[in-house]
Amino acid sequence: MRVVTVEPHRHEGVFIYRGMEDALVTLNMVPGQSVYGERRVTVNEGGAKVEYRTWNPFRSKLAAAILGGVDQIHIKPKCKVLYLGAASGTTVSHVSDIIGPDGLVYAVEFSHRAGRDLVNVAKSRTNIIPVLEDARHPLKYRMLVGMVDVIFADVAQPDQSRILALNAHTFLRNGGHFLISIKANCIDSTASAEAVFASEVRKLQQENLKPQEQLTLEPYERDHAVVVGVYRPIRSSSKSRSSK
Amino acid sequence: MLVLFETSVGYAIFKVLNEKKLQEVDSLWKEFETPEKANKIVKLKHFEKFQDTAEALAAFTALMEGKINKQLKKVLKKIVKEAHEPLAVADAKLGGVIKEKLNLSCIHSPVVNELMRGIRSQMDGLIPGVEPREMAAMCLGLAHSLSRYRLKFSADKVDTMIVQAISLLDDLDKELNNYIMRCREWYGWHFPELGKIISDNLTYCKCLQKVGDRKNYASAQLSELLPEEVEAEVKAAAEISMGTEVSEEDICNILHLCTQVIEISEYRTQLYEYLQNRMMAIAPNVTVMVGELVGARLIAHAGSLLNLAKHAASTVQILGAEKALFRALKSRRDTPKYGLIYHASLVGQTSPKHKGKISRMLAAKTVLAIRYDAFGEDSSSAMGVENRAKLEARLRAIEDRGIRKISGTGKALAKAEKYEHKR
Numbered sequence: 001m002r003v004v005t006v007e008p009h010r011h012e013g014v015f016i017y018r019g020m021e022d023a024l025v026t027l028n029m030v031p032g033q034s035v036y037g038e039r040r041v042t043v044n045e046g047g048a049k050v051e052y053r054t055w056n057p058f059r060s061k062l063a064a065a066i067l068g069g070v071d072q073i074h075i076k077p078k079c080k081v082l083y084l085g086a087a088s089g090t091t092v093s094h095v096s097d098i099i100g101p102d103g104l105v106y107a108v109e110f111s112h113r114a115g116r117d118l119v120n121v122a123k124s125r126t127n128i129i130p131v132l133e134d135a136r137h138p139l140k141y142r143m144l145v146g147m148v149d150v151i152f153a154d155v156a157q158p159d160q161s162r163i164l165a166l167n168a169h170t171f172l173r174n175g176g177h178f179l180i181s182i183k184a185n186c187i188d189s190t191a192s193a194e195a196v197f198a199s200e201v202r203k204l205q206q207e208n209l210k211p212q213e214q215l216t217l218e219p220y221e222r223d224h225a226v227v228v229g230v231y232r233p234i235r236s237s238s239k240s241r242s243s244k
Numbered sequence: 245m246l247v248l249f250e251t252s253v254g255y256a257i258f259k260v261l262n263e264k265k266l267q268e269v270d271s272l273w274k275e276f277e278t279p280e281k282a283n284k285i286v287k288l289k290h291f292e293k294f295q296d297t298a299e300a301l302a303a304f305t306a307l308m309e310g311k312i313n314k315q316l317k318k319v320l321k322k323i324v325k326e327a328h329e330p331l332a333v334a335d336a337k338l339g340g341v342i343k344e345k346l347n348l349s350c351i352h353s354p355v356v357n358e359l360m361r362g363i364r365s366q367m368d369g370l371i372p373g374v375e376p377r378e379m380a381a382m383c384l385g386l387a388h389s390l391s392r393y394r395l396k397f398s399a400d401k402v403d404t405m406i407v408q409a410i411s412l413l414d415d416l417d418k419e420l421n422n423y424i425m426r427c428r429e430w431y432g433w434h435f436p437e438l439g440k441i442i443s444d445n446l447t448y449c450k451c452l453q454k455v456g457d458r459k460n461y462a463s464a465q466l467s468e469l470l471p472e473e474v475e476a477e478v479k480a481a482a483e484i485s486m487g488t489e490v491s492e493e494d495i496c497n498i499l500h501l502c503t504q505v506i507e508i509s510e511y512r513t514q515l516y517e518y519l520q521n522r523m524m525a526i527a528p529n530v531t532v533m534v535g536e537l538v539g540a541r542l543i544a545h546a547g548s549l550l551n552l553a554k555h556a557a558s559t560v561q562i563l564g565a566e567k568a569l570f571r572a573l574k575s576r577r578d579t580p581k582y583g584l585i586y587h588a589s590l591v592g593q594t595s596p597k598h599k600g601k602i603s604r605m606l607a608a609k610t611v612l613a614i615r616y617d618a619f620g621e622d623s624s625s626a627m628g629v630e631n632r633a634k635l636e637a638r639l640r641a642i643e644d645r646g647i648r649k650i651s652g653t654g655k656a657l658a659k660a661e662k663y664e665h666k667r
Contacts, residue, residue, distance in 0.1 A: 104380070112395055119391045129387045132394040133308075139335045140308045143250045144387055147365040169357065173365055174273050232273075 006043045006052055011066060012076040013098035015052060017041055024063055025052035026097035030124045035093040053097065057220045060091040061154055061181040064220035070228060071213055074177040080148040081105040082171055084135045084163065085155035087114045089121035089128070095152070096125045103127055106145045108135045135163050138170040147173045153180040158187050161200050165207035168231050175234040178209060184223040193223040201227060208232055245351070246323070247286065247332045249363050250307060252300060252383040253374050254293035255316060257323050258286040258363065260332075266355050276362030279369025286363060288371055289327075292319045300386045301393065310337045312345060320346055332356040403526055403549040409519045410540040416512045423505050424449070431498050434458060434490045437481035441474060446509055449502045451478070456495050458482050529613035529628030534588040534606065541584050542614075553611075553618035560614070561585055561607035585610070590635060598642050602635075609635055 004019040017023045025041065031051040034040055039054045057063040066073060075081055077100045086092045086107035095105050107122070108131045109115050115132045122128040133141045135155060148171050153164045164180055172178065182200050184193035191199075193216075201211050204227070211229040245266075247258040260266065262285050265275055275285045292315060294300040299315065306313035312320070320331070320342065330349045333339040334357075339350030368376045424445045432439050435458050442448045447469055455464045461482035466475045523536040527549060530539040545563050546552035555563070562569055564583030572579045581600035585591060585607055594602045609631040616627055 115391060116395055119388070119395070122388070126384060129384055130391045131387060132391045142334055143252055143304055143307055144383060144390075146367055146383075147361070170361070171364070173361075 004041070004043060006041070006045075006050075009066070011073050013100070014055075014066060014073075017043075017052060017054065024055040024057065024067060026055055026094045027051075028053045029097050029101065029127075033124060035121055036088070036090045053094070055094050060094065061217060061221065061224065061226065062091050062094070062152065062179070064217040064224075065179070065181075065215065065226040067220070068215050068217055068226075070215055070226065072177075072228060073179065074150045074228070075099065075152070078102040079150055080146065082145065082148040082151045082167060083107045084151065084153040084167060085109065086118055086130075087111075087154075088117035089114075091154070092118070092128060093121055093125065096128050099127060101127055104129065104146075104148075106131055106148065108133060108141070110134045135167065138167045142170060145171050147171060149173060149176050151176070151178040153178065156181075156183050156186045160187075161203040161207070164204070165209060168207070168209060172231045174232040176231050177229065178231060179226060179228050180204070181217075182225045182227060183221075184225070193225070197225045197227075204229065245332055246289065246327060246329050247356075247359060247363065248320075249334075249360065250303070251367065251371070251379065252386045253371075253379050254291055255303070255319050256288060256292075256371055257290045257319065258370070259289045259327075259329075260286055260359070266359070269355050269358055272355070272358040273362060276366050279366050282362065282366040282370055286359070286370065290319065290323045291371060291373060293374075294382075297382075297385050297389050300382065301389050304386065304390060305393075307335075307338070310335065310341060312338075312341060317346065320348065332359060334360050401526055403543055405522050406519070406526060406540050407544045407548070409515060409522065410537075410544045413512065413515055413519065416508060416515065420505065420508050420512065423501065423508070427452070427498065427501050427505060430501070432487070434487045434495075434498075435482065435485050436487050437485055438478060441477050441481060442470070446506070449505045449509075453499060453502045453506065456499060457490070458485055458487065525623070527614070527617040528623055528625035529617050529631075530610065532625045532628035533610045533613045533632055534585065534590075538584055538588045541587075545584065549614070549618045553615045555611070557608045557611040560611050561603055590632075590639065594639060594643065598639075601642065602639060605635060605638060 004017075006015050006017050006025065008014075009016050009024070013026065015025050015027065017025045019041070023039075023041075028040060028051040034053070036059075038056060040051055041054065042049050042051045044050075055063040057067050062073065062075075075095055075098055077098065079099045080103060081095055081099060083092055083095060083105050086109040089107065092105060092107045096103075099105060104127050106129045107118055109118050110133065112132070115130065118128075118132075119130050122130045129144065131141050131144055136159075138145075151164065151167055151172050153160060153167075155163055157163060160180065160182070164178060168176075168178060180200075182197055184191075184196040187196045187200060197214065201214065204211060209229055209231050210233060211227050213229075214225055214227045217224040217226060245260045245263060247260065249256045249258060265272065265285055274281075276282045294303060294315075302313055303315060306316070325346075325348065330351050331339075331342065332351045333342065334352075336352040339352050342348055342350050363370060368379070427449060428439050431452060438448065438451070442451060450469050451466060454466065454469070455461055461479050466478065470478065519540055520531075520536045523531045523539055527539060527543070530542070533539075534542070542560065542563060543549055543552055546555065552560070562580055562583040563585070565580040566583075568580040571577075582591065582603040585603050586599070588606060590606050591599055591603050613628045613631065617623075
């Protein structure tokens with residue numbers, strides 16, 4: 001009989017469940033509740049029972065990126081995250097688990113049907129702030145959002161680079177990071193996937209969004225890529241002296 | 245230069261202390277690295293706090309549409325007009341509107357963007373009177389009220405009330421039954437004949453409450469509660485009862501129980517009325533098709549109106565008969581023909597032979613009504629009334645001639661009659 005354990009992943013706030021099958025899990029902030037019908041596992045840790053929720057990489061691009069071996073997700077406990085394209089809140093709930101009660105995730109979603117589910121998820125998790133506005137106009141919700149450390153963009157729109165850039169200029173702090181999920185079909189269905197990814201990365205570079213890594217989400221998604229990068233990197237003081 | 249900065253707790257007007265630094269756009273961010281440095285370059289001139297979430301909501305909607313709401317107008321007039329300095333705004337359109345309406349010169353440029361970024365990153369430190377916790381709580385509250393406003397949330401369309409009310413109704417019935425049984429048994433020790441004479445539970449309790457001890461029956465006035473002969477019977481039985489004597493205290497306790505029973509009965513009728521009102525408000529078409537109780541039970545069984553709308557008509561037909569359904573499926577026998585729908589008035593008034601057929605037809609039309617109520621915008625019951633009329637017509641047709649086809653041409657009709665005569 002194999003002993004069931006949960007060990008921390010390289011990324012802070014994410015864990016690996018080792019039981020009958022291995023799974024990616026996050027610590028459930030609301031024990032006893034499943035957000036989208038996912039499996040929950042309870043483990044004995046030093047006497048207390050701790051509950052984790054399994055993270056499905058086929059439904060969540062962030063989980064697919066982690067399992068694909070992305071170097072840094074930059075979303076860690078106590079972080080402030082701006083999540084564009086929150087949909088029904090399935091991945092947002094996992095981000096909420098990772099950042100914990102001291103972090104904040106601003107979940108932006110324009111669709112009303114998905115927004116209804118998002119608001120329900122946000123009711124039991126106080127670190128999710130639902131924003132039911134169009135991400136194309138960040139100035140419209142500037143009253144609600146403060147400066148964030150990470151932007152995660154999963155909007156699946158042809159002008160998603162512009163959307164990310166606008167939001168970064170308004171809300172992302174200097175030296176903050178961004179993760180953008182690019183669906184090649186969505187941008188240009190005639191061009192090859194690699195060409196689409198390259199052109200998107202070029203568009204990002206023009207807006208001061210410096211890409212640091214790119215990986216495709218095979219085998220979970222087809223023709224999808226996640227680009228991780230930094231915005232207005234803070235150059236160390238020695239470098240700035242030399243440039244002057 | 246003054247800066248207008250909107251937050252979830254209020255409007256903030258900052259004054260730029262060191263305008264020279266604004267010339268170097270690229271290194272402006274360095275001035276906002278720490279709260280102390282930030283306070284050196286901008287200073288809070290005025291902070292207009294929102295009194296409650298309603299004010300904040302109004303401010304936000306005005307901001308979104310690019311208009312100026314009254315509060316902002318007041319602040320701008322008071323502070324900015326006096327200072328005679330240009331105002332930096334985050335939104336160019338808003339700047340245009342301010343210039344038009346209040347004749348204040350507004351600035352919007354990359355410098356202003358940098359300034360806004362800096363202020364936003366040091367928001368907590370630059371606005372002293374507001375604690376970070378308060379700001380976070382206000383932000384959350386505002387976000388939720390905004391989303392409710394966007395989703396056009398209306399408080400009287402919440403189906404949780406129905407689910408809870410129907411569960412409470414069932415609980416009350418069970419409890420009421422228990423209490424009444426207990427009351428009868430207990431008082432039966434003292435006056436057993438009353439139980440046999442008065443079968444209605446509420447009358448029993450009221451009678452008991454009025455009289456109490458057996459001795460008082462002769463002098464008591466029970467004419468409002470009971471008809472004459474029954475009253476006479478009761479009084480006669482009281483004289484020759486075989487029950488034992490009980491003390492004042494015991495009668496007192498039994499009376500307490502009776503009062504409770506009567507109160508609960510009254511509350512139950514009230515709750516039923518409430519349920520009827522809610523059902524009519526939330527799902528008028530369903531109420532017209534199957535009635536309030538059956539409709540409420542269907543919604544409670546599925547969990548919510550939206551969940552119920554996702555079910556197929558065949559599922560709604562046998563909702564409530566799951567045990568029989570799976571038992572029949574496992575042993576490859578006939579599955580049940582009706583579940584909760586059995587108690588609808590349309591199914592109740594047909595002969596047993598046709599109950600299955602009517603239940604199927606009713607389920608099909610009811611599911612349309614459910615979906616109309618769950619997803620439709622208007623809340624009239626016209627669609628339900630129409631469908632019910634159709635069903636009633638079909639029901640009559642079935643009842644009248646069992647062998648007759650409901651649909652089809654008149655020729656088929658004539659044929660059947662011809663064969664009948666031949667016999």
